[in-house]
Amino acid sequence: MTHSHAPRKAQPGSTSYDDDARIRPTDSVGRVKPQYVTFSDESQVLNLESGGALAPVTVAYETYGTLSPERDNAVLVCHALSGDAHAAGYHGTDADEKPGWWDILIGPGKPLDTDRYFVISSNFLGSCYGTTGPTNINPETGKPYGPTFPFFTIRDMVELQRWLLDYLEIDTLLAVTGGSMGGMQALQWAISYPDRVRGTIPIATTAQMSAQGIAFNKVGRQAILSDPKWQNGNYLDTDPPDQGLALARMIEHITYLSEKSMHRKFARRFANGNERSFNFSRDFQVESYLHHQGDKFVRRFDANTYLYISKAMDYFDLVDDFGSLEEAFGDCLSSFLVLSFTTDWLFPAKQSQEIVRALRRLGKDVSYCNIESDQGHDAFLLPGHRQGDLIAGYLERLEKGGGT
């Protein structure tokens, strides 16, 4: 593999001003800028599976690394429910700024090695982080879409990502990957555009949202819907249904952990002091953790957006779309690396194994590992296991032409 560009590492002894080099680790992509593209051509109407349509549509995205002259080293990264396009590096120069959500995987020398691969991360359709969604202005009314935003599905998200790839003039992806809802998009990519994906890495995901998953999403939505401030979705920016959204996030966070990881993190430790308060405030650390997650979330997320996205997740069902998983994957040309985590009970290993079983029946090239971790569903975002090595090995195999 020839490297088409110099690594973006801090040069030791360099005297030029480089604000990243001083405060950032050398395996970071450093400072990155969010980018935007608006598809506003008359022909560019995004027709949605729900029957709705959107135009114009904006996509927020970030890229890391350099596209090879052959344009064959692109890896698309798909984010999960509450994620955004900021997958790696830093936006600012603050020393305490947290890096992008998959910084453990993306960077020079990391598994999604930006010295070798051109990593694209886009904010999915309907989100509130730059890509057109319920918080954006409806050009027809001059007001935010809010509850009038059309329903959309994972397939629609992938369609818009395809527009972005066309815009970037990338014909074929070396790989597409993502965890949880990001994994659903990865699967959908391999199915919707079989000749544009060489490798698919669905992580901690499923081919059809389970009843248990829908149940948790439902309770989350119901928390928002029953907040009086929700106002049928026509709430004011200044007075949103924060209580409902925070509660939805608290429930969601329970599903991301495992019994073991909760025990490890909190056990029965008290938040303040060591005594029962005999009131309903936050006695235990686990309570304060959930409140903290809820409070943090309402500062950065929008309630309507949450409703739409969780619905898109619930509607994901490749079996229903195609009749069976074998038929769903039948035309796929991609090879697959399927990953699950032993303590993930939101997307249990069994659901990944069903994907693997269907792919093997079809004689597709598939690798699978149920990664040992006590971190629950959250594991795919965390260090402490060998997810990165698995991805790196698989990508190297793809580069060498394996599995195709």
Added chain:
Amino acid sequence: MSLAEDITPSYTQETDPPLPKVDWSLTRTRDRALDGPIASCVNNRNRVLDLGCGQGDLLLKLREEKDVLEQGIEIDGSAVTEAISRGLSVVHGDLEKGLANLGDQTFDIVILNQVITVIRNPVKILKESLRVGRKAAVTLPNFAFHRTRFQLALTGRLPVNPSLPYQWHDTPNIRYVTVRDFRELCYRMGFKVHKEVFVSFRRNGQVHPVKAWPNMRASSALFLLSL
């Protein structure tokens, strides 16, 4: 300090005590001894399925030497991780359950390298292997190897040698087999034996070919089977 910090509550403990951890490094010599003869059963660009592929040493060799399209199945998670990290196509799973998903004659050759003694239903696996593959390369430790025989007969203790490197309490083997017993099974099942290769291990780990009296002199054997 809360009690929970140092005492794991009983409800977090595993209900099933795990089996003793197998130290697979002990079988390295044995498991690699027949790699050469196995490779000579494989043609260029063959579709190869390695059942119980471990970290994928053999598959890696076959890919480098024969440019095979490889697939492995392995039950041990850390071995799977190692194999996939090395760029191999491997599925984490139980080979006694996983073969049913594979279509007839999907592979040119199925490899069962030193796994026949650790599985519950060897006959079913052999039949399944010859259903999903045109040929099967089966290797096994020969329990009738002279040193094994004499260890048991003379010392009255269970044999421990490079071919059977475990103590009775930590062995992954749940069955023992000899060259004659395996030939007998093949005859009874109607498997054609295309090739047999026998080797013995010296104490220093060196591998020597065995030509005559294999049931007495071979510590490991390779059989190439078809229907």
